[in-house]
Amino acid sequence: MGSSAISKGAAVPTPEYAINIKGLTKKYKPQGKAPGKLALDNVDLAIPRGSLFGLLGPNGAGKSTMINIMAGLVLKTTGSVEIWGTDIDEHPRNAKASIGIVPQELNIDPFFTPEELMNIHAGMYGVRKKDRRTEEILKSVGLWDKRDAYARTLSGGMRRRMLIGKAMVHNPPILVLDEPTAGVDIELRQQLWENVVELNKRGTTILLTTHYLEEAEELCDEIAIINHGTVVAHDDKKKLLGRLDAKTLKLSVREDLSEAPEALAKFKPSLKKESDGLTYITISYKPSEVTAGDIITATTGANLSIVDVSTEETDLEDIFLQLTSQAAA
Structure with a gap:
């Protein structure tokens, strides 16, 4: 994948790991009468470049906290996070430029069209007009024929695809999908996964969180399971499936x-x-x-x-x- 418009100076060497997390801990302070919470407990996680990686865990396990730290929305307590070889503390702008995040929430302005939203988002990342790939991306997520429709008229599945398109405007080498098919019907879910698999074949590293275990089993080549803020398993999918003696x-x-x-x-x-x-x-x-x-x-x-x-x-x-x-x- 190409470098983002935000990146400056010498190119970062292609890393072995797309995301490399070491000793990551997040402690939320007490709020009023609510006690403090240890959301992440000394997490180590190395996600290979080019993989389709599944991060699984029940609600409250720490998945979203980890993703929000990568996105710069939550400050970690201790540990280090490297995104495409760049430390998020030392070079936060370049780290953010290497990752596109598709959140669970459908946070799309309803009064813009897909084409307008793509161009606005690209502008926020500093992508010059001549370098924008609006048509290419909208076609890849099956929304080119809806490019002039207001976002409020799009179905839930189309809005999900729109979020994937927005995350791709700055050409990041890493795409994080946080529960992307929640609430999407079976047909649209299949379309979304076809898009994701094609992106991965082109070289994009995919980090997927999902509650649909059959999807992770079918799509992912490597899987980590997190529970109570701790990684309880991390292995190649076939090796992981071979661990249960039954x-x-x-x-x-x-x-x-x-x-x-x-x-x-x-x-x-x-x-x-x-x-x-x-x-x-x-x-x-x-x-x-x-x-x-x-x-x-x-x-x-x-x-x-x-x-x-x-x-x-x-x-x-x-x-x-x-x-x-x-x-x-």
């Missing part, structure tokens, strides 16, 4: 069973008789202790006729629930 095996057999045969009892199966005349056996097991082959061998050894076998793998929701419940304990 799988489920489902078998259907021809025999009419009221209880599990002795050979299967040790696996603590659940049995269910269906209208198709088959008995369905469900067994949850730990791959570190038992293999699916062991269970199938025991089933055939009990003289059961297996009709079908299926397995359920760990998904991101399982990991999320396990890690956040551990942190809460």
Whole structure:
């Protein structure tokens, strides 16, 4: 991605990490009778350049506080934050020029058109008229045909896309999306993600916060989970999904069973008789202790006729629930 209009002087070398956070702590002071709050507790987080990175956590976990510190809207208590190799304290203007943030709130002036809003926002970043990419960006977010419509007439999904367009006007190498599909219907959500994936393919680093775990699982290549202001997990998505030692095996057999045969009892199966005349056996097991082959061998050894076998793998929701419940304990 090109450098922003705000950047001055020698170009910053391309960094290994788009965002590099070390020891980040934020303590909110007591307000009246309300006690102080530790929103972020010594957070370390390195987000690789070019990644589509998911930051997950329940409400109040510290995600928005972290993003607001990056944006310069909240002052940190201790620690350091580098954005595209630039420390936010030493060179705040250049750090801000390297990041575009799409907030949760639909904060768009209703009395301007998308084209006007794009040009106004570009002007705020010092982008010269000849360097503005208004048409290109509005086309990329599917709003070029609405360029002359007042923002108040746009649907919620269109306004979301407008926010993404505004965040891109200064050509930042990093785009932060804070719950971008909250309240958006399935079709528009899919369109938004197509735009995001395309931006990432072009080289933009994407930092995504979302409550839709299936989206993070489908889109992100690296994921961190934050809870109570602490990063409780951070890994490559595939490695993260492999951390939970649990799988489920489902078998259907021809025999009419009221209880599990002795050979299967040790696996603590659940049995269910269906209208198709088959008995369905469900067994949850730990791959570190038992293999699916062991269970199938025991089933055939009990003289059961297996009709079908299926397995359920760990998904991101399982990991999320396990890690956040551990942190809460």
